[in-house]
Amino acid sequence: MKKILCxxxxxxxxxxLKDEIIALDKxxxxxxxxxVMDGSFVPNMTMGIMDIKTIRKYTDKLVDAHLMIENPSTKIDLFIDAGVDLIYIHPEAERYVIKTLAYIKSKGVQAGIAINPDTSIETVHEMLNLVDYVxxxxxxxxxxxxxxxxxxRDKIKRLVELKKERDFKIIIDGAMSPEKIKEMxxxxxxxxxxGTSSLFGKDVDYTTAITQLREM
Known part of the structure; x- marks a missing residue:
């Protein structure tokens, strides 16, 4: 199975940034x-709409938006208009999660949920019927x-079992060193x-790094 590398x-x-996008694409x-962080749902602020538009301008690859923001339903259209192909939301940040996921899909964009370490599978079980990615x-x-x-690891194992019944892909985010990527x-x-555990700030170029990760 080919690894999805993001x-x-x-x-x-x-x-x-332009050179980074082109190099990663190649x-x-x-x-x-x-x-995307708002400084409220998480205690940090990062990428904005203009950053995403820049990425979209220089690649035909898929672009996702991981919305670590409060009430993401009020901002969904901004990211769709910016050209993203996949939107992740956090269930804790949205009052009507299933409605928002359905809206994302109705716009021809793939929908995903992001599960925090303290979020149990039981609380998101129904949502798995609508998502393309977890x-x-x-x-x-x-x-x-x-x-x-x-x-x-236990949560990942549980999701692997559940995806046999549904059509979604499992993506892992956090401290993904080459060794952890192989294990997961x-x-x-x-x-x-x-991130910095496997790709950025390393002594090898992106092409070499990606090739090595795929071959693990």
Whole structure:
């Protein structure tokens, strides 16, 4: 099974964003991952609409938006208009999650949920009928560079069983070192958010890094 590799663009060099996008595209990544934080749902602020529009301008690859914001339903159209192909929302941030997921899909955009470390599978079980992607946070959302939370393995194993009954892909976000990517892939995860643990700030170029991750 081919790994879905998604560079976390908040880790990119914003002084050379166009070159970063082109280099990652040529390296063969699958989805450009855009973390959007409002300083309220999580204690940080990151990418905005103009950043996403810039990424969209220089690639034909899929672009996602991971909305770590309060009341995402009120902002969905902004991201759709910016050209994203996939939108993740956090169930804790939205009053009517299923309605919002259905709206995203009605606009021809793929829908996903992001599950925080303290969110149980039981609370999102019904939502799995509507999602194309489930992103498991193996760190607390909001900051790069956190350690992997070991007991998230059980959650991933449970989702792997559930996806046999439904049509969604499992993406892992948080402390995804090459070793963790290999382990999670063997558990049954489909894809990975690539940050400073596996891609950015390394001594190898993006093409070499992506090739090595695929071959693991």
């Amino acid at each position: 560079p976390s663009m908040m880790c990119a060099d914003y002084g050379n 390296a063969g990544i699958d989805i450009f991952h855009c973390d 992103m498991v946070m193996t760190v607390n959302p909001g900051f790069a560079g956190q350690p992997f939370i070991d007991f998230m 892939s063997e558990l049954g995860a489909d894809g990975f958010i690539l």
